[in-house]
Amino acid sequence: MATAVYPQSTTPPLSTYGTPGLVELPTAQVFYGGALAFNATKLGSTERYNVTFQVLPRVYGTFRYSYVTNYDRSFDIHFQLADEGRLRPALAIGLRDFLGTGIFSSEYFVATKSFGSRVQVTGGIGWGRLAGRNSFDNPLSVFGDRFDNRSPGFSGRGGQLETGDWFRGPVSLFGGLSYRVNDQLSLTAEYSPDLYAFETNAGIADITTPLNVGLLYRFKNGVDLKGFVVGGNEIGAQLSYVINPAKRSIPGGLELAPVPVGSRARLAVADWNNSAAGGGVAAVTRVLRSRLENEGLELQGYIPGARSATIRIENQRWDVEAQAAGRAARIMAETLPPEVEEFRVVFQKDGVPNSRVVTQRSDLEEFQYDYDGAWRTFARADIQDAAGLGRQGELQETFPRFDYSLSPYAAYSFFDPDQPIRVDVGPQLKFSYKPLPGLNFSGRLRYPIAGNIEDSVRLSNSQLPAVRTDAVLYARESDLELNTLTAEYIWRPGENLFARTTAGYLENMYGGVSAELLWYPVNSRLALGVEANYAKKREYDILFGFRDYDVLTGHASAYYDFGNGFVGQVDAGRYLAGDWGATFSLAREFNNGFTLGGFFTLTDVPFDQFGEGSFDKGLKFEVPLSWFTGKPSKTTLSETIRPILRDGGARLNVNNRLFGYVRDERGKELRDGWGRYLR
Amino acid sequence: MIRKSIAMLSLFALGACGESQLAARALNVFLDEPSTQASGPFPRFAPLLQMPQPYALQATLVRSSLKGGFLLESKQGSIESWLGSDGVALTFDRGLLHGTRGIGAGLLASDVSESAALVLSGRNGVADRIHTRLDGNDRAELQAYRCTIRSEGPATIQLDNGPASTLKMVETCAGLDDSFQNTYWVDTRSDLIVRSRQWTGEELGELDVRVVYNFR
Structure with a gap:
């Protein structure tokens, strides 16, 4: 092997077909795994x-x-x-x-x-x-x-x-x-x-x-x-x-330095965290809150205890949750009175608890500089489900919340035979009102300033109800568009269970009601879910009206992490055109979050009735922004690419489907990111 | 080279608002990114400057000549954590580089205790060293090195407060994947490493570290 002209560790030359090859012809070579x-x-x-x-x-x-x-x-x-x-x-x-x-x-x-x-x-x-x-x-x-x-x-x-x-x-x-x-x-x-x-x-x-x-x-x-x-x-x-997706462009990252865990004796003399002499719980909460905020972690709840303390946080910065857990634990170590030995960090979104990482303070002190600190802290940490916490310890200022943002957006349409990539761009206004944990009234307005999606002349020739092939009409007949306007409630019905209901204008082409239940044991590779929706077609102007097509659609889903970088998903049920079938997805997910996957859907619609392409299929990629920049970020660049979008095997688009919503903070993902726990 | 220049920009930020920073800001607006890092000096740095500190460290990346100043933030046993003005950190075990944070290099932590003992005692000998690195796929990867440490005799070097007589120690390490050489100048009066050139890893190469006494 040492004499090979292009050993597998380097990149072989590519042919005009984009594979290892000569000019047009293939060679028997391959790339290194994951290339x-x-x-x-x-x-x-x-x-x-x-x-x-x-x-x-x-x-x-x-x-x-x-x-x-x-x-x-x-x-x-x-x-x-x-x-x-x-x-x-x-x-x-x-x-x-x-x-x-x-x-x-x-x-x-x-x-x-x-x-x-x-x-x-x-x-x-x-x-x-x-x-x-x-x-x-x-x-x-x-x-x-x-x-x-x-x-x-x-x-x-x-x-x-x-x-x-x-x-x-x-x-x-x-x-x-x-x-x-x-x-x-x-x-x-x-x-x-x-x-x-x-x-x-x-x-x-x-x-x-x-x-x-x-x-x-x-x-x-x-x-x-x-x-x-x-x-x-x-x-x-x-x-x-x-x-090489398995290699971030800056492996070590450019995040700000974590707070070192100092000696407890030093904290004992600081009076603000000594409830006898200082400001008591209120002062500790205030200091925790501001220090966590510096780390991009929002403190939403604090439950003090004599030997064990819990913080409830929402991670707003770190793409690797384990790193957020490590940062939070170190803030606790630098803030809480010396007698507190056990740190419980609860990850939650909008007040709905997901998982809890329990760390002993003495382990942090012992291993923060240990050359094998990542694995040693992991071996002694405990990851638990955090259901049943209710609103315990919730900070008053957490609810109600009102957020809005104005930003540009881009909507794409791929592979029109006349124009390979069509795009609309413009400003979008997002707003949300969250009065209680898990309850979210939100909406998104878009105004396309420039674009060519509406110029497509490919109109629906479908033999099925036109559930997706009339997308161009939506682009053509809309101006200021009410992209989404929903009331959503996410809650924990029991241990290892998550539930969601969403009602309103769910996506640009459908409105209706959606309900979902997910069973996902905290340290499991397997998750199971069911979803049922009533969807009604929206008017082409993407405002408030509806057209006269409606459908009951829903799926039973199974998700499985094979543990070797592959994650599979099967969704079986009824699709938007009323067709019955199943979608099979397989993704290669790198430990750093870079993901490439493919999927296909087979339904009871015969291939010749489906039209061009015969059945729905596509590719999906997700790249964390931090993969490029080295800076921690929750932003992920993702896109689903279908060779052609038809009406068979089409699914409703609902925000915050539960598996994706909760997965990063479940045990398997926390474990995968633990290399960054002390980062 | 793009990769490295991005790393450099943030490392030891010089306060300049270059084109690439503008581009990054524009990208953040488009992606609706919250701005995470406030401009100006890192908030944890200023209080350190108020505290009594016998000396600061000046670290320079040899490849790019980028410089930064560091102050001691925390000490546990023989490990010291030094904070840079823009929020990066370096950890040292008695002056030997032990870990990096925020500068792009992936050195999580090390065990350099055997090397430190030899270097500080001025003795020749052989030491084992372990580095743990982040591999770009967020996995901690252990690398073991066998190092030969030898004294190159007395050397007088120039520090900011004048000449210092030191003992020059050279450490040559070989591992499975790479090898490197570190040089230390140990002050003969204080037994402190007052200057060193140390390997940070493939990404950033060598770091030149020196003690600075007049830094306020």
Whole structure:
């Protein structure tokens, strides 16, 4: 392995398909686990934008948005069967465009071997698009005649697993080599059997030779720039960049220094925290409150005790809850009288308690500078459910609360065939009134100043009730929009239980009533929930009126943290168009909060009735702002991307679905962040 | 390099409102971010300046020449926590760097007691050292080093209050992933490390620390 030209710890060069490869052809290589590669390619008049994610050490998947004669989406998947050994080449099998309408559809089996530290040779066999030039009979035909033929052209609506054609039809051989001149420069040459039949027919490609050549320059900051010639005449260039989600851009962080835990003897002589001589509980509360506020923690309740004290806080700054727990405990240690030994930190939102972290003061004193302090404090800490606390110790000033904010917003619409990204921007006014714990009257007004979502001419052609495909009409006919206006109540019906009811204008397209119950034991990997909604379609002007479509929709959900960075979710129930089915989601969640996931929904709507795409599916990513800036923040950049939004398998959007609302403060997540407890 | 310059900006902030800070503010407005860090000196710093302190520390990141002043905030056993004027902190065990907070480097804590004992006694010898780092995925990662410590004899160095006679000690450490060299100048009268160059880790490199007596 030491001699490999591109060892797995570095990034292999990418092909025009955004995967480890030569010019157009794949190699058998993979990235290091978790790598996320971005690639933009211009080849002749065509464009490809690729995102590849190394889901497992041997498996990567690619999402591609391309322009040939139309904008189109496609997915690839690649399995490495064996990595490179001293004699054995790396071996891999892969499928390109295995879901889409099939323009790039091909399969391959490929081997790659390094010779010395500069030369790498690749050879393989391809089906589909990779079986153009010098093709011959499919060797898989020994398993049956069905491997002889591949259906010509493209399948209609796309989206289905086109398993019927995988590894079918004639095959061709392909190969190539790369030569690494130095750390910056590499040369690539390949023999590609791709005939560019579709592009040639469309008059946008001129292919006269199977030989493609490329020249790669790797900048010191890791950006790859590659120029290449395909088929003798087509010139292209691409930019690639690979990031490692498992590594924050500033690993140590730029947060302000925590308060060191000093000696208790020193606190004993300070009179403000000595209830006999000083201001008593009121003074302690005041000091706690102001010190916690400096740490971005709002004190909402304080329950003093002789040996054990509880603070009820809402974390407004830290994306890693364990770090907030550590900060809070140290503030207690610097503030409370010396005889208080046990610190109980209750995490809550708007007065509704979630979990409680119990730390012994002497453990903090003992381990704050210990080289293994994170694990040692964790071993001695206790994480408990905090239900049943009621309004005990609540500070008077906590309720009622009135908040508002004015900020810009941006709303996106992706993958319109005429315009890949549509966006509306404008100001939004958010306001909320919270008279009691968990009770929240809130709303959001938006005013789009500029944008082009309403310019879309893609109107609904759905055979189902138009529950989502008429989104453009909402953009077109609205001006000042009442995005949401709701009354929401969140409470704890019992230990490990959370409940929510929301009524009003729930989202820009629906109003109604929503109720949810979640069972989530504090240290469990499993959570279960149910949700029931009555939803009524809103008028296109997004003000107060309703249209005449309504539906009962709801789901039973199961959430499971597999513990290895994967979190799964299944939601089964009835969707907005009245269809029944289930949504399956799987997310790769890095310990620092960076998350990439995918989902699909299958319902009783037949694929041909669903329309383009056949069924609902998409990708989701979440990146904590702190991942980029190093500064603690509760803000997360997140987006769900669907290749196409149709009416089947569509869910209501309700704010504060419970699992997401409570999860960060449950035991498993607290444990995952404990490396930052003493940070 | 972008990563590092962001780290530097906050480290030892110089009060300048540069373009990147403006950009960061604009981003915060767009994201509806609460502003967490008030401008001006860090509130915990001023009271320290009022307290009697025999000396301050001046720390410089060698790679970028960024400087900052630090005052002792807390002491527990042999570990001292020093606070910078802009809210970052460094912890030391008898003058040997033990941890960093807020400067971008991920040094959570260390066990440098064996090295400290040798350096301060002026003896040659071998010591084990353990560093715990945050790895970018919020996991604490232990790194062990084997270090050789040797005396390079007396050296007179210039401090802000004049020349000081010191013993120069050099510590050479090797671990599984990296190796580094630290240098300490130990004042022969006070047995205090009055100047040192110490490794903070891959992200920020070497830190030059010196004692400053006239700092008010």
